[in-house]
Amino acid sequence: MVLVGVLALQGSFNEHIAGTPFFHISMAYLSRIALRRLGVKGVEIRKPEQLENVTSLIIPGGESTTMAKLAEYHNLFPALREFVKMGKPVWGTCAGLIFLANKATGQKIGGQELVGGLDCTVHRNFFGSQIQSFETELSVPELASKEGGPELYRGVFIRAPAILDVGPDVQVLADYPLSSNKELDSISVSEAQDQEGNTGSVKKVIVAVRQGNLLATAFHPELTADTRWHSYFLKMINDVGEGTSSSIVAVGAELAELHLNQQAKNDLPIFQ
Amino acid sequence: MAGSGVVAVYGNGAIAETTKNNSPFSVKVGLAQMLRGGVIMDVVNAEQARIAEESGACAVMALERVPADIRAQGGVARMSDPQLIKEIKQAVTIPVMAKARIGHFVEAQILEAIGIDYVDESEVLTVADEDNHINKHNFRIPFVCGCRNLGEALRRVREGAAMIRTKGEAGTGNVVEAVRHVRSVMGDIRALRNMDDDEVFTYAKKIAAPFDLVMQTKQLGRLPVVQFAAGGVATPADAALMMQLGCDGVFVGSGVFKSGDPAKRARAIVQAVTHYSDPQILTEVSCGLGEAMVGLNLKDEKVERFANRSE
Numbered sequence: 001m002v003l004v005g006v007l008a009l010q011g012s013f014n015e016h017i018a019g020t021p022f023f024h025i026s027m028a029y030l031s032r033i034a035l036r037r038l039g040v041k042g043v044e045i046r047k048p049e050q051l052e053n054v055t056s057l058i059i060p061g062g063e064s065t066t067m068a069k070l071a072e073y074h075n076l077f078p079a080l081r082e083f084v085k086m087g088k089p090v091w092g093t094c095a096g097l098i099f100l101a102n103k104a105t106g107q108k109i110g111g112q113e114l115v116g117g118l119d120c121t122v123h124r125n126f127f128g129s130q131i132q133s134f135e136t137e138l139s140v141p142e143l144a145s146k147e148g149g150p151e152l153y154r155g156v157f158i159r160a161p162a163i164l165d166v167g168p169d170v171q172v173l174a175d176y177p178l179s180s181n182k183e184l185d186s187i188s189v190s191e192a193q194d195q196e197g198n199t200g201s202v203k204k205v206i207v208a209v210r211q212g213n214l215l216a217t218a219f220h221p222e223l224t225a226d227t228r229w230h231s232y233f234l235k236m237i238n239d240v241g242e243g244t245s246s247s248i249v250a251v252g253a254e255l256a257e258l259h260l261n262q263q264a265k266n267d268l269p270i271f272q
Numbered sequence: 273m274a275g276s277g278v279v280a281v282y283g284n285g286a287i288a289e290t291t292k293n294n295s296p297f298s299v300k301v302g303l304a305q306m307l308r309g310g311v312i313m314d315v316v317n318a319e320q321a322r323i324a325e326e327s328g329a330c331a332v333m334a335l336e337r338v339p340a341d342i343r344a345q346g347g348v349a350r351m352s353d354p355q356l357i358k359e360i361k362q363a364v365t366i367p368v369m370a371k372a373r374i375g376h377f378v379e380a381q382i383l384e385a386i387g388i389d390y391v392d393e394s395e396v397l398t399v400a401d402e403d404n405h406i407n408k409h410n411f412r413i414p415f416v417c418g419c420r421n422l423g424e425a426l427r428r429v430r431e432g433a434a435m436i437r438t439k440g441e442a443g444t445g446n447v448v449e450a451v452r453h454v455r456s457v458m459g460d461i462r463a464l465r466n467m468d469d470d471e472v473f474t475y476a477k478k479i480a481a482p483f484d485l486v487m488q489t490k491q492l493g494r495l496p497v498v499q500f501a502a503g504g505v506a507t508p509a510d511a512a513l514m515m516q517l518g519c520d521g522v523f524v525g526s527g528v529f530k531s532g533d534p535a536k537r538a539r540a541i542v543q544a545v546t547h548y549s550d551p552q553i554l555t556e557v558s559c560g561l562g563e564a565m566v567g568l569n570l571k572d573e574k575v576e577r578f579a580n581r582s583e
Contacts, residue, residue: 009546010309010330046547061306062330063366069328070546073539094306108325108365125365130389131413133299158302159367159389223302268305269488269496271298 005054008044011062017042048079059096119167126162155219162205300414300434304498318363327538339443340526375401408432422460423479440503445567508544515548532562
């Protein structure tokens with residue numbers, strides 16, 4: 001049984017654990033079968049020592065400043081950095097993307113601590129306040145080629161960040177074209193333009209990337225029924241897991257049993 | 273949709289969403305989902321908003337007066353000055369909410385125009401329309417509404433609320449009503465869970481809630497939107513109590529900035545909500561917080577019940 005840690009300081013960690021193929025609530029029978037086949041379980045991580053029990057981690061959506069504060073209170077940052085450095089698979093959605101980025105702009109006064117590791121610059125809250133939050137069909141050729149299904153993916157952007165530039169080792173998995181009438185503050189637009197300056201007139205920002213064992217999305221796959229991003233991440237875990245010994249699996253199984261005794265929490269529906 | 277296990281709150285039925293332009297219900301509920309496991313704090317100026325942000329609040333509620341002062345000073349409580357809300361919005365990067373009076377849809381329109389992140393249609397302000405709440409489907413901005421029981425919660429969801437908070441009794445520093453309302457909602461849902469499907473029709477009539485939402489709640493075993501607790505949370509233990517009773521997060525109104533050491537208390541409550549089931553950490557964060565806000569005894573008949581202002 002593979003255990004996936006989910007950073008449970010604040011935000012949509014329940015959605016990652018419950019609404020995804022990792023768990024079995026309110027999902028269709030088919031995804032339940034997928035779960036059994038994948039045999040994956042989400043474990044809530046709130047303290048540094050809990051990270052020792054898992055071999056991969058999801059940093060969910062939420063308020064990145066809040067999550068950073070809570071991580072700071074309980075001294076989680078050194079452990080998280082070590083986790084990333086050891087090459088264990090980590091996936092950040094929205095706030096998690098900000099956590100993983102080497103550089104973030106648009107932060108609060110005084111800034112916030114980051115985990116880092118992902119060679120990119122993220123603009124926090126790029127699209128503006130909630131009134132500018134949106135849902136869109138993203139083109140995801142890489143995901144579709146690995147996981148099948150349609151070329152389009154329904155991305156939910158909630159006060160979302162965007163990636164303004166990436167390093168050479170970073171693979172871009174999805175981007176989002178900016179319409180010219182979008183009400184963005186001038187700074188973000190000009191930064192986006194700089195970044196796309198050499199490729200032509202179409203302005204776009206990057207919203208999903210992968211760098212080695214790090215995956216990051218600016219949108220929220222935990223809020224939609226399409227589970228392809230989760231299975232994509234699981235494949236990343238399995239690729240890493242092949243090389244390592246079976247002892248991890250044994251520890252995992254033991255822990256999983258412990259957690260199976262806990263009553264499954266009911267979770268929110270997935271909105272169409 | 274039935275086959276995919278995906279639940280749509282508004283199908284192609286009688287009530288269609290009037291605003292489809294990029295702000296569907298999923299996006300409205302989405303922000304509330306991002307606030308889960310967090311603390312939303314009442315603030316009256318930019319300085320307090322900064323303290324809240326630094327302590328780890330996941331959002332702030334911009335107000336002219338905290339509920340305790342509204343209670344003490346009396347008079348009509350209205351939407352805050354937009355200028356004040358703008359200042360608070362500029363001071364922080366976390367989401368900013370603001371209150372509109374119940375039924376006062378123009379106040380809500382103004383709040384939408386300011387570009388804040390959530391509107392609280394709140395019984396803490398003086399009621400503007402005693403019969404009708406705001407039709408929240410007409411807005412692109414999401415709403416949070418108060419409730420005392422399951423029926424009230426589902427009526428608000430049908431009106432378009434994308435988030436629910438149990439009312440409690442704001443500005444009292446007394447958690448008793450908050451507990452009553454959370455227990456009422458949770459207890460109603462537990463009873464509903466055990467009901468025969470045939471009984472749900474009559475039950476929906478009894479609690480005066482839309483049948484489909486009652487049925488959906490029965491299937492989910494919880495409210496179909498994010499549920500926070502509010503109204504009387506003053507200590508980290510209060511906040512953890514709300515979480516252990518099953519809430520998704522906590523609103524703290526007067527509890528923080530009416531106490532002796534707001535920054536420290538705010539930080540403690542934020543940690544208590546994350547580590548709500550860890551008594552060790554709860555003990556640590558509860559130590560040496562200074563004076564808590566002075567509470568009100570709700571046995572006193574003279575204390576006005578904000579919670580009963582709307583149905």
